[in-house]
Amino acid sequence: MSTRIEFFWDVVSPYAYLASTQIDLLAEEFDAEVQWRPFLLGGVFKATGNSAPLNVKAKGKAMLTDLKRWATLYDVPMQFPKSFPSNSVSAMRAAIVADQAGLGQEFANALFTAHWERDQDIGQADVIAAAANKVGLDADKLAAEIQTAEIKQQLIDNTAEAVERGAFGTPTFFVGDDMFWGNDRLALLAEHLEQLS
Amino acid sequence: MSTRIEFFWDVVSPYAYLASTQIDLLAEEFDAEVQWRPFLLGGVFKATGNSAPLNVKAKGKAMLTDLKRWATLYDVPMQFPKSFPSNSVSAMRAAIVADQAGLGQEFANALFTAHWERDQDIGQADVIAAAANKVGLDADKLAAEIQTAEIKQQLIDNTAEAVERGAFGTPTFFVGDDMFWGNDRLALLAEHLEQLS
Numbered sequence: 001m002s003t004r005i006e007f008f009w010d011v012v013s014p015y016a017y018l019a020s021t022q023i024d025l026l027a028e029e030f031d032a033e034v035q036w037r038p039f040l041l042g043g044v045f046k047a048t049g050n051s052a053p054l055n056v057k058a059k060g061k062a063m064l065t066d067l068k069r070w071a072t073l074y075d076v077p078m079q080f081p082k083s084f085p086s087n088s089v090s091a092m093r094a095a096i097v098a099d100q101a102g103l104g105q106e107f108a109n110a111l112f113t114a115h116w117e118r119d120q121d122i123g124q125a126d127v128i129a130a131a132a133n134k135v136g137l138d139a140d141k142l143a144a145e146i147q148t149a150e151i152k153q154q155l156i157d158n159t160a161e162a163v164e165r166g167a168f169g170t171p172t173f174f175v176g177d178d179m180f181w182g183n184d185r186l187a188l189l190a191e192h193l194e195q196l197s
Numbered sequence: 198m199s200t201r202i203e204f205f206w207d208v209v210s211p212y213a214y215l216a217s218t219q220i221d222l223l224a225e226e227f228d229a230e231v232q233w234r235p236f237l238l239g240g241v242f243k244a245t246g247n248s249a250p251l252n253v254k255a256k257g258k259a260m261l262t263d264l265k266r267w268a269t270l271y272d273v274p275m276q277f278p279k280s281f282p283s284n285s286v287s288a289m290r291a292a293i294v295a296d297q298a299g300l301g302q303e304f305a306n307a308l309f310t311a312h313w314e315r316d317q318d319i320g321q322a323d324v325i326a327a328a329a330n331k332v333g334l335d336a337d338k339l340a341a342e343i344q345t346a347e348i349k350q351q352l353i354d355n356t357a358e359a360v361e362r363g364a365f366g367t368p369t370f371f372v373g374d375d376m377f378w379g380n381d382r383l384a385l386l387a388e389h390l391e392q393l394s
Binding site for chain 2: 048049050056057058059061062065066069070073163166167168169179181182184185187188191192
């Protein structure tokens with residue numbers, strides 16, 4: 001039985017995007033499976049008192065350089081969206097629907113690509129609809145489903161579960177009870193998987 | 198001419214300790230020189246509005262696990278000091294004196310070892326004196342020098358310079374104008390040195 005890595009992600013986070021480009025490669029290396037779990041970063045911040053790095057001016061400035069360095073290191077395209085920070089609530093509700101349809105990873109990648117490679121505002125309904133079409137989901141049906149109480153509640157539940165288990169940001173990875181926070185902890189996650197194998 | 202890496206450090210930071218155990222190895226690999234530059238983390242936080250990760254409860258809890266993982270990865274001893282967070286003002290003033298005497302690196306390592314390996318409170322005068330003795334500085338003379346206006350001002354100047362150049366925490370490394378923040382950015386620093394060489 002292969003090891004399961006849970007990946008709690010919100011498309012609004014640049015570091016979650018960076019991690020999203022690497023996690024499958026890492027999982028493959030260690031014969032692990034990735035479970036892509038949508039949650040809401042805003043909810044996590046509210047519950048934990050944590051806040052975005054951009055809230056400290058010098059940190060925000062350094063972050064832009066830092067992101068470019070990681071993108072270069074990973075050799076992945078990246079541009080900082082003009083719409084940042086977008087409201088990701090609808091997008092992440094849509095990710096819940098996609099997850100339940102067994103298309104969680106595909107939809108996540110479609111959202112990340114739209115936002116962090118093509119500078120599209122994932123707060124906009126048409127951008128979410130395009131991501132749905134890309135992975136073969138009915139966009140009109142999706143738009144209706146994200147308004148249902150059940151989908152709204154599932155996103156709240158995922159967020160509450162992550163916080164309960166110790167999360168305070170994204171990307172957050174769990175291997176059982178062992179939590180790894182940040183794109184910059186993928187090396188430690190790899191080390192952990194190495195020891196399990 | 199070898200590349201110069203400036204390392205702004207404050208002994209109070211666990212991540213600065215971790216980085217202090219690796220920076221010489223990294224410098225050696227790329228034929229670079231490390232300039233150990235004492236500054237005051239408290240002053241940096243005050244100037245930038247940044248704050249310690251322990252201020253977010255969930256982040257603080259995760260940090261303790263994170264520190265253990267890095268120490269294991271680096272194969273270095275580490276224990277979280279009971280006195281944390283110590284007041285590092287006197288220790289960092291003493292580091293200025295040691296720096297001016299050409300013993301900056303040796304004294305830094307003596308302080309880091311006392312605090313992060315042996316659980317000694319670097320806020321205490323006798324711990325600072327022991328570090329001074331270890332590197333061959335006259336402890337009594339040092340105790341007098343850290344009370345002088347010149348030494349106090351030099352620590353303030355180092356801190357202000359780092360903030361002016363973009364620093365908001367420690368460990369912070371500069372290669373010319375290129376800043377790298379965090380023990381977890383040593384890999385990016387290495388990448389940068391690789392490209393320079």
